[in-house]
Amino acid sequence: MPELPEVETIKRELEPLITGQKIKECVVLRKxxxxxxxxxxxxxxxxxxxxxxxxxxxxxxxxxxxxxxSLIFHLRLSGALIVRPLNTGFERFTRLALKLDKCWLLxxxxxxxxxxxxxxxxxxxxxxxxxxRLSPEPLSRAFxxxxxxxxxxxxxxxxxxxxxxxxxxxxxxxxxxxxALFRAGIRPTRRANNLTYDEIEKLRIALRxxxxxxxxxxGTSVSDYRRTDGKKGNFQKMLFAYGRxxxxxxxxxxxxxxxxxxxxxxxxxxxxxx
DNA sequence: ATGACGTCCTGCCTGC
DNA sequence: TGCAGGCAGGACGTCA
Numbered sequence: 001m002p003e004l005p006e007v008e009t010i011k012r013e014l015e016p017l018i019t020g021q022k023i024k025e026c027v028v029l030r031k032x033x034x035x036x037x038x039x040x041x042x043x044x045x046x047x048x049x050x051x052x053x054x055x056x057x058x059x060x061x062x063x064x065x066x067x068x069x070s071l072i073f074h075l076r077l078s079g080a081l082i083v084r085p086l087n088t089g090f091e092r093f094t095r096l097a098l099k100l101d102k103c104w105l106l107x108x109x110x111x112x113x114x115x116x117x118x119x120x121x122x123x124x125x126x127x128x129x130x131x132x133r134l135s136p137e138p139l140s141r142a143f144x145x146x147x148x149x150x151x152x153x154x155x156x157x158x159x160x161x162x163x164x165x166x167x168x169x170x171x172x173x174x175x176x177x178x179x180a181l182f183r184a185g186i187r188p189t190r191r192a193n194n195l196t197y198d199e200i201e202k203l204r205i206a207l208r209x210x211x212x213x214x215x216x217x218x219g220t221s222v223s224d225y226r227r228t229d230g231k232k233g234n235f236q237k238m239l240f241a242y243g244r245x246x247x248x249x250x251x252x253x254x255x256x257x258x259x260x261x262x263x264x265x266x267x268x269x270x271x272x273x274x
Numbered sequence: 275a276t277g278a279c280g281t282c283c284t285g286c287c288t289g290c
Numbered sequence: 291t292g293c294a295g296g297c298a299g300g301a302c303g304t305c306a
Contacts, residue, residue: 001299032283059300077299078285093285111284113300130301157277166301174299223298224285263279264299 002075004171005214015054025099035115058170078224079114134170160188182241241267
């Protein structure tokens with residue numbers, strides 16, 4: 001599923017491919033993915049807009065346009081943004097297709113949970129409220145030792161849930177939260193306010209390193225995640241916890257456990273993670 | 275304000 | 291072989 005490293009990879013690959021092109025046609029194959037505005041307005045506003053920039057905030061991919069608008073994608077579990085030559089057809093599960101000057105940009109989303117938003121500069125739709133209260137980026141300077149300790153110490157929820165909270169750790173999802181907890185040697189069921197200051201700092205460092213490694217290896221392809229050319233990432237080969245339930249821990253050999261925590265599958269090593 | 279949990283959505287996997 | 295049922299999970303809404 002596209003988390004921060006996957007969306008960052010898509011952003012880096014997409015930017016040189018589409019920047020400077022105009023949107024010539026907009027084909028909506030599934031209206032559900034258009035979250036804002038209404039789908040008629042969405043189409044009308046997009047036509048002949050020029051792509052000026054591509055950026056990423058947390059798990060959101062943002063295509064900036066001229067006139068001044070933002071086309072925001074959230075890929076959720078299975079979304080992909082695929083670039084294809086003009087003379088090819090749409091692939092299976094294409095929900096939105098944008099015809100640019102030199103290529104198609106396809107929003108492919110098998111599970112139809114992903115969403116697209118087109119915002120004029122004054123728009124602040126309720127359906128994007130999470131976007132407006134995202135925490136600092138975990139790889140930024142603002143995600144400091146002090147910031148993280150303050151956030152963790154005042155919470156008594158389970159640490160795994162805290163890592164998934166976008167108001168605290170923007171861009172982190174199920175894969176990288178499990179991997180960060182493994183690297184930090186912390187049991188995902190621990191209560192946040194019971195972590196020591198040393199453990200919290202260890203976790204912050206682990207979170208940053210695992211996200212950086214994810215980006216370095218072009219993301220994790222465990223199910224649907226694909227890059228703009230349809231190819232997979234490589235980080236799934238380097239996972240220690242996520243998706244390894246029943247297999248031996250790569251550090252100590254104990255069997256990796258799977259536990260449902262807050263309605264989310266969570267993997268951990270019972271020996272390495274205290 | 276916080277935390278716990280249900281809901282959305284559909285392809286795919288499992289088991290009968 | 292075919293079908294039903296369960297599962298996956300990010301964000302949001304609801305409730306205590």
